[in-house]
Amino acid sequence: MEEYGQNVYTQTEPDVVNTQKETDKKCPACGGVMDFSPAAGRMVCPYCGTEEEIAAPEEFAAQELDFDTAQESVLCDWGIATKAVICQSCGAQTVYDVNQIADVCPYCGSNQVMEAGDEQIMAPGGVVAFSLDAKQAADKFKSWIGRKFFCPKLAKDSARPRAFKGVYVPYWTFDTDTYSYYTGQYGINRQYRDRDGKVRTKTDWYRTSGQLHMFFDDVLVCGSSQQNERMLQGVEPYNTKDVREYRPEYLAGFTAERYSVKRESAWELAKEKIRRILHNEVQEKIRTEHRADLSRVSQVDTKHSNITYKYLLLPVWVSSFTYQGKVYQFAVNGQSGKVSGSTPVSWLKVILTVLAVIAAFILINYMMG
Numbered sequence: 547m548e549e550y551g552q553n554v555y556t557q558t559e560p561d562v563v564n565t566q567k568e569t570d571k572k573c574p575a576c577g578g579v580m581d582f583s584p585a586a587g588r589m590v591c592p593y594c595g596t597e598e599e600i601a602a603p604e605e606f607a608a609q610e611l612d613f614d615t616a617q618e619s620v621l622c623d624w625g626i627a628t629k630a631v632i633c634q635s636c637g638a639q640t641v642y643d644v645n646q647i648a649d650v651c652p653y654c655g656s657n658q659v660m661e662a663g664d665e666q667i668m669a670p671g672g673v674v675a676f677s678l679d680a681k682q683a684a685d686k687f688k689s690w691i692g693r694k695f696f697c698p699k700l701a702k703d704s705a706r707p708r709a710f711k712g713v714y715v716p717y718w719t720f721d722t723d724t725y726s727y728y729t730g731q732y733g734i735n736r737q738y739r740d741r742d743g744k745v746r747t748k749t750d751w752y753r754t755s756g757q758l759h760m761f762f763d764d765v766l767v768c769g770s771s772q773q774n775e776r777m778l779q780g781v782e783p784y785n786t787k788d789v790r791e792y793r794p795e796y797l798a799g800f801t802a803e804r805y806s807v808k809r810e811s812a813w814e815l816a817k818e819k820i821r822r823i824l825h826n827e828v829q830e831k832i833r834t835e836h837r838a839d840l841s842r843v844s845q846v847d848t849k850h851s852n853i854t855y856k857y858l859l860l861p862v863w864v865s866s867f868t869y870q871g872k873v874y875q876f877a878v879n880g881q882s883g884k885v886s887g888s889t890p891v892s893w894l895k896v897i898l899t900v901l902a903v904i905a906a907f908i909l910i911n912y913m914m915g
Contacts, residue, residue, distance in 0.1 A: 571798050574598070581799030584676035584880070589795055606791040608672035610721060610854035613813065668805075668857055672789035673714065675796050676861040676880040680710040683863035683878040690876075690885035696899075698869075698892040707865040712880065714797065714859035715778065716769030716805035718812040719786060721855070724820065726758045726848040728828045733840035749840060754832055762820055767812040769805030769857070774875065780886025781879040784860050788881070792859070802859055809855065817850070824848060 571580045573591035580598065583590035589598040678686070684707055691702055733749040740746050764786045768778050790796070807815070824846055832841040861880025866873050869890050876887020 571795070582675070582796050584679045584682075587675070587677075589798065600793050600795045602791045602793045606672070606789065608786075608789045608791075608856045608858065610856060611671070613720075613809075613853035613855055670716075670792045670802075670859045671856045673792045673796050673859040674784055674786065674789055674861055674881055676712055676800070676863075678861075678863070678878070678880050678883055680712070680863065682883065683710050683865075683880070686878050686883040686885050687865070687876065691889060694889050696891050696895050697889040698895075701869045701890045705867045705869065707867050707876075710863045710865045710878075712800040713862050713864055714800060714802040715862045716803055716807075717784075717858050717860050718767045718769055718805075718807070718809060718816070719764040719856045719858060720762070720767070720813060720816040720853065721764065722762050722816075722820070722850045723852045724758075724760050724762065724824065724848050724850055726760075726824055726828065726846050727755070728758065728832075728843060728846045729753070729755045730828065730832050730841060730843040730845075732832050732836040732838035733842070734836075735839040751842075752836075754836065756831070756835070758824065758828055758831060760824065760827065762823075764856075765816045765819055767807070767815045767819070769807045769812065770803055771806045774877075777875065777877050777886050777888075778862070781862060781877050781882075781884045784879070784881055786858065786860075789858060796859075800861075805857070809857075813853070813855070821846070821848065 571589070572578070573580050573594060573596050575596040576591060576594045578591050578593035580589040580591045580596075582588075582600075583597075586597055588600055590596070687705075687707055691697060691705055694702070730753075731751045732754055733751050735747050735749050737745055737747050766782060766784070766786075768775065770778070825843055828843050828846055829841050832838065832843070863878040863880055864875070865878075866875040868874070872890070874888045874890065876885060878885050
């Protein structure tokens with residue numbers, strides 16, 4: 547791949563030490579198993595309430611890894627012994643503490659789970675911890691479904707989320723400098739009168755070309771290929787600046803899906819995202835520069851340089867509800883509370899709304915005629 551300039555980031559060799567030890571999640575007061583509490587931001591014993599801080603720096607910036615030189619194979623230290631489990635129903639792969647019992651898929655609820663092969667998976671470079679607990683996620687869901695106009699009232703009243711599952715979903719982020727050369731056209735509108743004296747508008751089109759330099763920071767690409775992509779995109783964005791240094795304690799009481807989209811494939815998806823953004827930026831640039839009424843983009847040739855990436859775990863609450871025998875899955879952003887998913891549709895409401903719009907249109911035309 548041809549690039550402008552040289553990469554300014556270099557890959558530092560990580561100090562991989564032997565950290566294959568069990569995370570101490572035992573409560574020092576009563577011996578119960580401690581979990582990470584989103585509300586407290588620390589480890590909390592659900593039995594006696596004892597709290598413990600997580601030994602992680604307050605200020606942390608996830609390392610940007612050079613795309614051309616960083617090797618996933620040397621970055622596989624999760625800090626604890628882990629096991630991967632694959633769901634035979636939906637295909638999701640999740641990572642657990644080796645001693646944790648994993649008998650139900652957090653996504654689809656199936657108990658058809660089995661341990662996956664011993665494939666080395668890159669450890670996360672950072673984690674955005676849960677800031678909402680399951681109750682708060684349920685409250686966000688109730689508010690969200692209450693605003694769904696075409697959802698039947700009975701479904702709103704009866705929707706009861708199944709047990710929420712907190713899942714850390716794998717995401718790749720990419721930074722890149724882009725240098726684009728574009729060609730296009732801009733249109734200037736002018737008015738004239740036709741033979742009948744009616745005022746018409748005509749657009750005169752002119753060719754143009756130029757360059758655009760943009761830096762993209764933390765372009766998100768989901769590392770899961772098994773889940774509902776539209777649903778997960780619906781809970782974006784995340785504040786990736788709020789990332790914390792990865793500690794296995796953050797996973798206590800939660801599961802982490804391991805990525806199934808490899809880094810190289812994720813970069814191709816990121817480039818497609820960037821391409822769409824650049825197309826819109828070029829269109830706006832042409833219109834602004836020429837004070838035009840309209841603009842069209844013919845071609846945008848983009849070259850990337852200084853490409854870096856990170857592998858992060860981002861928090862999602864997943865659940866579902868059943869209405870008239872059909873299951874509707876949804877997700878809640880564990881950081882912001884944004885909700886995404888599917889709901890039933892009342893076709894009677896849809897038909898009545900369409901008829902009302904048509905009637906209003908006819909009435910307006912009649913009054914103006």
